[in-house]
Structure formats: C-alpha cells, structure tokens
Amino acid sequence: MLDEIKPALEGTVHVKGVDIHYEYFGERGRPVMVILNGVAMETLSWYRLLPNVLPIMDVLLWDYRGQGQSTADDVPYSVEEAADHLVAILDALQLEKHQVNLLGVSTGSIIVAETLRRFQHRVNRAVMSGVLLQKALSFKLDSEFGIRMLRENRADMWADSLYTKIFSDRFLTEFADAIPAMQYMLVMRYKNKEHALARIIEAQSHYLWEIEQYRSQFEEVTTPILVLAGAEDKLVPPFYQKRVAAMFPRADLKQYPECAHIPFFETPVRAFADSMRFLLAK
Template structure:
C-alpha cells in the first residue's frame, strides 16, 4: 500500500493539472426559470419571442449571436425578485422568426424598441452579452430615450475589435456546436442553421463600425464589461470603448471568458445589480 501512495499522489497531481480552468469551461445552458410568461410580439415584420417574469423596474436581457434567451437563466433568478425581467430571442434566433432583410444591429435594436412598445415599457435597463451588448450600445446611440442604463458585456464597436480565428478556440467551437443543436430544437426553421450562421457571419464581417465621434455622443450611462480571458474580444478594444464613451465604466471579471455569466454567475449578477440599482 505504501508503495502505491506516491503513484496515487502523482496521478492526482496530473489529473488536477489537466483540469480546465474556469474560463476554459462552457457550463450547461440553464433551463427556463419557473414562472416565466412567454409570448410572441408582432414587431417590425417578424414574430419576436419574449418571456417576462418579476415586478419592478424593467430590465431587458439581450443574448449573444447564434444563441437564445435561455442562456440568461442564472441572471433571471437574481433579477426577478426586484425587477421586471424581459427576455428576448433576437430575430432569427431561438424561437423568433425573421424576414428577408439582412441581419443588422440597427434592425435588431429597432426590434427591441418595437417590443418595448408592445409591452408599454417607456424606458428600461439593458443587459447585453456579445451581440446583445452591441444592440444595447446601438440603442444608446439611436434610441437614448428608451434606455436608462446599458450593461455591455463582451461587445465590440468595430469589427477589428474581434480576435482572428475565434471560431477555432475550443470553448467557442463547443458553443457554436451547442448553439446549432439548440437552434434545431427551438427554431421555426430547424434545418437552416448553416445558412443562419453564414448570414450572421456577413453581419459580423462589416458591423458594427461606429466612429469615435459616434461613441462620444452617447449620453446613456454604460458599463463596459468583459472577462479577463475572452476568446473573442481584444482586451485593448474593450478598454478603448470604455475610454471613448463619456462617463463609461470599465469592469474586467477575473478568471472568466466570453461566457462569464455561465462560468461565474454570482460575480456576474452582483456586477449587474450593482450597476443597474445604483442611485
């Protein structure tokens, strides 16, 4: 037995060393939160899926490209006790339909405004991840009267802010595969994932492309947030966004990536609540 102990300790050390860091993991997509009411809003030529839960100041959660609103499950649980939480599947994503128009951030931001109109919400806080964060900034630029604050996580404001070859990163590649499986289960066009990815990729190739002058014109309070190991967004770009938007804050979450809201929801949720509930 004594002879076996060194070998066991060595095996344990090797296994521990091989374990993925938290920022390398892709935790499961949360299940929808019990108590959500769901519906479809006829806006901007499409049927936009949404869910709502809770009472209080409204906050809209906008997911990243290729995904769906289920990804926000941990955040819903933290926000719903004191906020009216609105989840949205962006056009062509999740359960929402699309029309023949090319994908674009202005178009998707207008969809959000259309949903707010349907729900009779004058202004709301916005929490956005990746494409959702870009849509949040777009709202601050083009519809500043409809947004109170924007928590922009893992967003970019020019295409050069994205790292080359991000789709080859193992964690991000696993996300793309999972998103395809979820698309096949949720979408009204379940066989069209490859075409969907191609069409979204055309948008990513040219948008967003805002100038510094446009960003300096923003008056909405914005917190620019990212993980310290984001697979997709360059750290210097995140810092530049925060330095360019007047009064914007900058927060870098430790030991987290593009999927920080799944990897460390407690820390992510605390950051969201601290920002949107600040007096």
C-alpha cells in the same frame, strides 16, 4: 428547476414582415433588466440564471431575427434593425425610460450600443459584456471563417472552435465533462437553420467594419454604462473593451480575473450582482 421558470407574459412583435419573440418575467412594477443574447443563444439560454435576478428586478428576454422563436429567414440581417425590433418590444410592453436597463453579451452588446446611439432617450442604464466596437480585421476574418463553416453545414466544427475562445481554461477544465453536451445543444439549436446563425454573424461583422461612421454619435451618448470584461477573453481581448469604455463619456470598466468572454456564465453570482448594483444606482 427550469420547469419552474415561466414567463409572466410572452408575445411577438411584427416589424416589416418579421416576427420577433419576447418573454417577460416579473411583477411589471419594478426596474427591468433587458437581456440581449450572444450570437448563438436564445431566450431559454438564460432560464437557469434568472434566479440571480428575479428577486430584485424584472427580466425581459427576446430572440433576434434568426434566433429561437423569431423569424429565421435567409436574407441579410442588420444590427440597426435589431435595435428597431427591441424598441418595438419596449413599445408593446409600454416600458418607460426609468424602467429600461439593457444588459448585452457579445453580439448583444453591439446591439446595446446601436440602441443607445439612436434611442438613448429610451434607456436608463446599460451593461456591455464582451464588447467590440471597432473595425478589426482579425475579428472580420474569424467571422468569415464561421460563416463559411455554417454555410457548409459544419455547425459542429464552428461550435468546437467557438468554445475554445469564449471560455477560460479554468472553466473548460472544471466543466470538461459538460462541454460536449453544451456544444451538441448549440448545434441542435440551429439544426436546419444554420443560415440564420450565419446571417447574424454576417450582420455584426458588417456593422463593425463600417462602425467608424458612428463614432462621434457614440461619444455623445450620456447614458451611464458599465463594461464587463473577462481578463482571459480570447475572442474580444480586454484592450478592445477598454477602448469601448473610453469612447463613451459615462462608462466604467470592470474586469474579472480567470474569466473569459461571458462572465455571466463563468461567474454568474458576481457578474449579475455587480450589474444589478450598477443598474439600480441612483
């Protein structure tokens, strides 16, 4: 089935010496769901889920600096530059505001927030899932642990730790036989470029530690937003996500029972249906 999923268009934008890869799926005349990856994902991570979306909306996928086919150098990255890269892609594809609907997962939701802070005039609606937008010492310490593991070439240990936090017990039990293969693919995705994954984690951790400087600007964002939270999210507990929904003036919160950090993986039909219903609302 994955062999049948092919982008209608793919390319690269060049921004200040950095190459950012993107892939566009669909007919170019419909509203677009712009999906922003989680920390260790890439465009291919979404292929098996695209049938949930493509009958109704076009889809734009892209790799952050450090992911997939984008530049994966070992220098400091930033959330701010990731938002700049996204806007460069929107410019390259000549997408208008009424077409652009952002859907961010975890790290992707942080980049959604930064994009809205500076470029809300480019965005129609947005969905944030598994989102943290505050200074949280527990998250910072967990990020530092992950960076240390990756710098010591222990991506396998980092992946083991990650999977116990991002999936619910129900999902881990139901797919117990598949989890080792999923972890192995994650490790292979970053083989010989663990530094890039460390830099992505470092960038989001730094952004969140300094985020209070942007709070008043978040409160001025008028873009309609839907926050999706897994009730069993251990990485970013729902109370953090409730605070995000309360911060933005036009944000709503929806929780999924027996679901953890990534509803789009654990309950994809429902999560994508709820998202599209919101994104396409008038």
